[in-house]
Amino acid sequence: MARVGVFICHCGENIGRTVDCAAVAEAARKIRGVVHAVDYKYMCSSPGQNMIRDAIRQHKLTGVVVAACSPRMHEPTFRRATAEAGLNPFLCEMANIREHCSWVHEDRAAATRKAIDLVGVMVEKVKRNQPLLPIRVPVTRRALVIGGGIAGIQAALDIANGGHEVILVERDASIGGHMAQLSETFPTLDCSQCILTPRMVEVAQHPRIKLYVYSEVEAVSGFIGNFEVKIRRKATSVDSSICTGCGACQAACPMAKIPSEFNRNLGPRKAIYSPFPQAVPNKPVVDQENCLRYKTAKKKGTKAAETKVCGKCLEACPIAPKKAVDFSLCEDTFVTEKVGAIVVCTGFDLLPMNQFGEYGYGKYPDVIDGLQFERLASASGPTQGAMKRPSDGKEPKEIVFIQCAGSRDNAKGIPYCSKICCMYTAKHTMLYKHKVHDGRATVFYMDVRAAGKNYDEFWRRAVEVDEANYIRGRVSKVYQRGDKLIVKGVDTLSGELVEINADLVVLATAMVAQPKTEHLAQRLSIGYDAHKFLSEAHPKLRPVETNTAGVFLAGACQAPKDIPDTVAQASGAASKIQGLFSSQELERDPTIAHVNETTCAACWYCVDVCPYQATQKKEIKDRQGKLVKMVATVNEGVCQGCGLCAATCRSKSIELDGFKDEQICAEIMAL
């Protein structure tokens, strides 16, 4: 015989204002099986929880219903209290009389009737609840970090310094990401390379970090604590175990006109190259698309190793007897690694050039984006840090910065703010003024958003000390006239049209998600928003987790972010992983699906519908090992308890623990 206790919370006035909680308690007492019902102002408070604990002991309760807020908020609180009183926590349920009732209704009498119904429904469910025991799964205490920008570097170092192994996978030939491209950083104007490269070196030297550069994650399977990751190692044609990074091959390569991705196409690189001088690891790779020998081999249908074309890099390589440049290393290879947790740090990209016909971006060489300006201002850039414009190498005396190029512009499909542009544009005006003392920098802005420690002071300094000319308004058009760029805009504070004959125009183009991240997200079964930024589990309270257990986020792959925020999030993700790795085993919520193997008809609808690949096919064999039949089975470690399989199953052979058909039907019948 069930003995259910019902506890009705006022939630201060949140519920009490609209629902007559005492009347609900009164009505609850009349429900069959309810032996105790009380109302209280704050059930989640310490005295409130004590009421539950005491009642369980005193009335020998077999089930608890707390009528209060959403289970998303306080279910763990009340289940813990229940467990502390010696009752299985899964015998405690919540009736949501706040979000589902008091907050959405005005009529007190009707809302009270509805609250009584909601309580009645939950009482019927609780009567049929079974005690559930947490599931334990073993944890592989190694982490995978995808992306070697500052987010990935920080996360990898924090996890490794915490004593766990890390696999760091980077797509390019070096780690460093976008931060390595920056000249100086706001709000302190310290050199980006100077603060980043020590971290990069630390990664390379760390005994617990295994670095895979020029590699990409090909496939991911498994579940929290037990992932298996297939990594594609792109062919480098260089034996990195013997290469010393002397650079002789790069100097010898005759392909001198390939636009350098690292320099945002503002300078050339070779076909055998390492992206920048401080690259980590400092081992070159051969770009097969542009290498003369590979191109010839492809045309002739032969192997590069057997093609006797060029080979200047091979000749130049001083390593003996076996050369480090090795054209037999021409095929991608694959490695498989087992990890317990994954941090996604794939970063951002900038809105493509073809989006800005009105600014002639992509058409006029002197209309560049913010990252290109960083390369122009950088000592390691194509101009060695001298302010020279791309078209003719002249020093620009009149420079215009256009903020919100794409950002906050629905016409470009980007309603969001890219967050970092106000600050880096202010920085750009300073860098420019420090190099071109007689130059004038004009900024067209919508608002200046400088929320951050020392941020507002920083942009004010750009205006007050470095004399940046800030104009509030937008630019309608940029077009070329002779060697000048005519910038037509409006000053919305004075209401006047502005026309500037500029030498260089810099667009603060919107930050967008890396195009390849969407594909990765699908492999990892993690969510992303309409703009392809990866979704965190909760926008405020779970900002580094994803909805797939064991997969975490850091950096601009989640949303536009500056370096301090990125580093903070990366450390946050790392500390989450330290927590996960703090024990050998992992406890999981036991509300998962189970298959009745005797009735399963092996139609595989459940396999198709599972978003987590938790339902799988299983062979049932007799003692002789002969196959009897195939059935579906649920991997306990992977199942998230969403219930899709149970709803889809045509023979009702799958049921979700805690949400069995019997329980759901009883809830409906109680209405």
Added chain:
Amino acid sequence: MGNAIGFFPGCSLEGTAAEYRLSFEAIAPKLGLQLEEIEDWNCCGATAAHNLNHKLAVALPARILALAEKAGYQSVVAPCAACSHRLIVTRHELAENPELRKEIEDIIEMPCRGTVQVKNILQVLLEVGIDKIAAACTRKMTGIKVACYYGCLLVRPPKIMQFDDAEAPQSMDKILAALGAKPVEWGLKTECCGGGFSMSRTDLVCKMTRDLLEDASAAGAAAFAVACPMCQSNLDLRQHNVNAAYGTAYRMPVLYITQWLGLCLGLSAKELGLDQHFVNAAEVAEKAFATPPAPARKPAQAPVAAGNKE
């Protein structure tokens, strides 16, 4: 009806832009276009009506659309950019707002379901196909530099017009390039010419037209190609006013796309109405087909950086 396209000339093609109509009707049969003038058409309201009365501004084009619908046309071509603009905007508004449509149908006493597609002249030409146009040509131009001027109405507002790139349109450039001309890259392709202010604020129109002339000639253009009577008239008719007001000496002929095309299809200057322009257009029509002098060799330049190559 068959494959006939409903032809809406509009008032300007009856008057100031008579040569636009002349040239369009002359080239149409050579391109396999069968034009049928919509019977009993009325003025679209153009730039005047929508400043005065929204309902009038919608009812006038709606009546034209309804007539075309009744006649059973699949599509209607309105060579005047202002006309095609008004027709397309009206069709869009009626589709978005069923109440307005009902009201307008009561006013014009005809159903207007919006089944007729409205096209500007460039769309019609692109649908014929650039290859087919090039194949129909009996002679090709020899690299004359032309500034293709789209003006504001052909491409804007982009969400409603859904034609070409609103900021850097290319369709006219592509057609002219196929005819052997060298379209120049210039900055003001889609700037406003001053439109209907030609009479009331000639000073403003002169300034705006001056900017166009200045930028196109700085880009090396010898002539304009246009697809809008308003653009043509402001650039052509007002060119001497510009010269008088700013002390310039522009003599840039302004030809309709249909006239450039007609010349290549072997039609005479007279048949295309080239004699009806203010700035001598017949002259440039001859020059466009002359054998060009051997190109001078450019001095080698060494830019510091490879530039944007994406």
